Each structure stands twice: as C-alpha cells, then as structure tokens.
Amino acid sequence: MIIAVDGPAGAGKSTISKLIAKKLNINYIDTGAMYRAVTYKCLSEGVDVKNEEAVIEVAKRTDIDFRDNNIYLDSKVVNEKIRTREVSANVSDVAKIKEVRYLMVDVQREIGTRNDVILDGRDIGSYVFPNADYKFFLVATPEERGRRRYKELCEKGFEGTLEEIIKDIEKRDEIDSNREFAPLKKADDAIEIDTTGLGIDEVVEAVVSKIK
Numbered sequence: 420m421i422i423a424v425d426g427p428a429g430a431g432k433s434t435i436s437k438l439i440a441k442k443l444n445i446n447y448i449d450t451g452a453m454y455r456a457v458t459y460k461c462l463s464e465g466v467d468v469k470n471e472e473a474v475i476e477v478a479k480r481t482d483i484d485f486r487d488n489n490i491y492l493d494s495k496v497v498n499e500k501i502r503t504r505e506v507s508a509n510v511s512d513v514a515k516i517k518e519v520r521y522l523m524v525d526v527q528r529e530i531g532t533r534n535d536v537i538l539d540g541r542d543i544g545s546y547v548f549p550n551a552d553y554k555f556f557l558v559a560t561p562e563e564r565g566r567r568r569y570k571e572l573c574e575k576g577f578e579g580t581l582e583e584i585i586k587d588i589e590k591r592d593e594i595d596s597n598r599e600f601a602p603l604k605k606a607d608d609a610i611e612i613d614t615t616g617l618g619i620d621e622v623v624e625a626v627v628s629k630i631k
C-alpha cells in the first residue's frame with residue numbers, strides 16, 4: 420500500500436504522516452528530508468547551490484537512508500542538521516534540478532515497491548507514485564503555515580519575526596510550484612484537506628477515515 424501526502428511547506432504533512440504510519444503500522448518516508456540532506460551536504464562542502472553541475476556531482480556521491488526514525492546522510496544521523504533556516508533557504512534550488520530529482524525518486528520508488536509506506540512531499544501523488552492507493556493534498560493559509568514553522572523554530576532558539584518566516588515559506592512555495600520538472604501540484608485524484616484551524620487529531624482522523 421502506498422499513501423501519498425503532498426502540499427506546501429507547513430501544511431502539517433510530516434506531523435500527520437508520522438502519526439498515520441504509527442497507527443497503520445507502516446513505514447514513513449519524509450522525502451523533503453532527502454532534498455534537505457543533499458542541500459546540507461552542498462553547504463557543508465561550500466558548493467554553490469546555483470551551480471547545477473556541482474550539485475549533481477554531490478548528489479551522485481550521496482547515500483541517504485531511513486532507519487529507526489532517523490535519517491542518515493552518508494551513514495551519519497542528520498535529523499536536526501537538515502532543519503536549519505539556512506538549509507530551508509537553499510533547498511528549493513537543489514530540488515528544482517531534474518538530475519537530483521531522478522536520483523531521489525529512484526530511492527523513493529525502490530522503498531515503495533518493498534514496503535507498505537506513507538510518503539510526504541510535493542510530487543508524490545503527481546509524479547513519484549501516480550498509482551498510489553491513496554492521495555492527499557494538505558493545504559492551509561500562509562499565515563497559519565508560517566505560525567506553525569515559527570513556533571517550531573522559536574523552540575530551537577530562533578529570534579526573528581513571524582513575518583520573516585511567512586516570507587521564507589512563500590518564497591520556497593513559489594520556487595517549488597513553478598519549477599519545470601515535477602512541481603508542487605495537487606494530483607487530479609488527490610483528496611484536498613484544508614488544515615487551517617484544525618487540530619492534529621482532527622486531520623489524522625480525516626485522513627484515516629478515507630483510508631478505512
């Protein structure tokens with residue numbers, strides 16, 4: 420069974436997908452974490468993310484693995500390192516490179532053919548698994564999405580403003596939605612859920628009720 424959960428940044432995809440994976444006892448793959456891991460590696464090596472050739476070269480010699488709720492980049496756990504504002508600000512430039520996507524999608528499809536899995540991302544229902552058993556597209560207003568991210572970042576010591584975070588998110592969504600290859604898009608047959616004003620449990624319930 421494949422469950423695809425797509426949508427813009429901060430719509431609640433990863434929180435919801437994790438809980439559903441637990442509930443249904445299936446695997447969870449955070450596909451955004453893969454693009455983040457490549458971005459983190461580029462930044463660590465001083466590679467300019469606008470230099471496509473150089474980014475592709477990095478992606479080709481990158482090993483990404485998911486085990487025990489951890490993400491491994493070249494055998495090292497990078498759960499927190501890939502969630503910084505710097506990685507967020509650069510990831511969409513890495514993710515718009517077709518060759519990088521091919522490499523990541525190969526891994527995602529390989530995992531999906533071996534296991535029952537819920538994947539969250541931008542193009543899972545529209546491109547990676549067009550025949551997924553269930554497809555959801557989560558949305559929320561930019562203000563609500565910004566508030567969620569802002570809260571997360573403040574817990575980690577962020578001292579900027581909510582407006583900055585809303586701007587970051589809108590910029591990322593714009594690049595993700597307008598890239599040429601496999602953009603952020605609702606698949607025609609995906610169920611759209613507006614999570615604005617909904618609690619986590621309510622969204623999980625809305626998704627699980629469709630799966631039953």
Ligand code: C5P
Pocket residue numbers: 428429450451452454455510511512514515539540541542543591595
């Ligand atoms: O889900 P998250 O916000 O962590 O994703 C980070 C970035 O990775 C997105 O903004 C997007 O550029 C990219 N991404 C993608 N395709 C996916 C998942 C994420 O392009 N399936």
